[in-house]
Amino acid sequence: MQPLPIVWKRLVTEGETCPRCGSTQQNLAAAMTKLQAALGPLGIAPALETQTLDEAAFRAHPAESNRIWIGGKPMEEWLGARAGSSPCCEVCGDLPCRTMEVEGVSFEAIPEALIVKAGIIAASTLLGQGAGAAESGCCAAGGRCC
Numbered sequence: 488m489q490p491l492p493i494v495w496k497r498l499v500t501e502g503e504t505c506p507r508c509g510s511t512q513q514n515l516a517a518a519m520t521k522l523q524a525a526l527g528p529l530g531i532a533p534a535l536e537t538q539t540l541d542e543a544a545f546r547a548h549p550a551e552s553n554r555i556w557i558g559g560k561p562m563e564e565w566l567g568a569r570a571g572s573s574p575c576c577e578v579c580g581d582l583p584c585r586t587m588e589v590e591g592v593s594f595e596a597i598p599e600a601l602i603v604k605a606g607i608i609a610a611s612t613l614l615g616q617g618a619g620a621a622e623s624g625c626c627a628a629g630g631r632c633c
Contacts, residue, residue, distance in 0.1 A: 488527075488530055488531065488532040489530055489531050489532065489613055490531075490532050490533075490534050491522075491526065491531050491532065491533045491534065491557070491558055491606065491609060491610055491613060492534055492536065492556075492557075492558065492559065493515075493519070493522075493533055493534065493535045493536070493555065493556070493557050493558075493606065494535075494536045494537075494538060494555070494556040495511070495512075495515055495535065495536070495537050495538070495553075495554070495555050495556075496538045496539075496540055496551050496552060496553070496554045497511070497512070497537070497538075497539060497540065497552050497553055498539075498540045498541075498542070498545040498552040498553075499539040499540070499541070500541070500542050500545075505552075505553075505575050505576050505584060506575075506576060506596075507553060507575060507584055507595040507596045508552065508553045508584075508596075510595075510596030511553055511555075511596045511597045514596060514597060514598055514599040514602060515535065515555070515597070515599075515602055517599045518599045518602035518603045518606065519533060519535055521599075521603050522602075522603060522606045522607070522610075525603075525607065526606070526607075526610050529610070529614060531610045531613055531614075533606060533610075540552055545582065546582065549572070549582040549583060549584065549585070550570060550572065550585050551585075552584060552585055553584060553585045553596075553597065554570075554585060555597060555602065555605075557605050557606055557609045558609035558610075558612065558613070560609070562587070562597070562601070562602070562605045563587060565604075565605040565608045565609050566589055566601060566604065566605050566608070567589075568587050568588060568589040568601075569587075569588050570585055570586070570587060570588075571585070571586040571587070571588050571593060572584060572585055572586055573586050573593075573595065575595075587601070589601060
């Protein structure tokens with residue numbers, strides 16, 4: 488199985504995270520189940536790594552919290568989206584939390600459907616990397632291709 492790395496970063500302060508990161512966590516868990524079911528038969532294994540940001544790291548780079556990387560790229564690159572920010576809650580203090588804007592709609596928590604969509608787009612690039620292998624098989628030898 489070819490791995491599809493998915494990395495999610497979030498602020499954790501005194502064992503707590505903000506509500507939008509908590510919602511993203513639930514959405515990410517559901518999306519992982521769907522991605523595993525969809526991509527497993529294609530030989531791709533989505534692998535989630537969750538990273539925590541302490542308060543000092545969050546204060547230095549607040550836009551890193553609630554950020555998802557898929558296949559080595561920020562999720563917004565796969566979707567043609569852009570990152571934004573907005574005030575959040577007392578866990579985040581006076582710093583704004585990350586949002587994601589897709590087609591003019593801003594999301595505070597990252598929706599499951601967007602995570603799945605970005606994962607499938609990223610996985611399609613992995614499938615494209617195997618195209619040369621098919622050419623060296625039966626097709627290159629003059630056989631029939633399916």
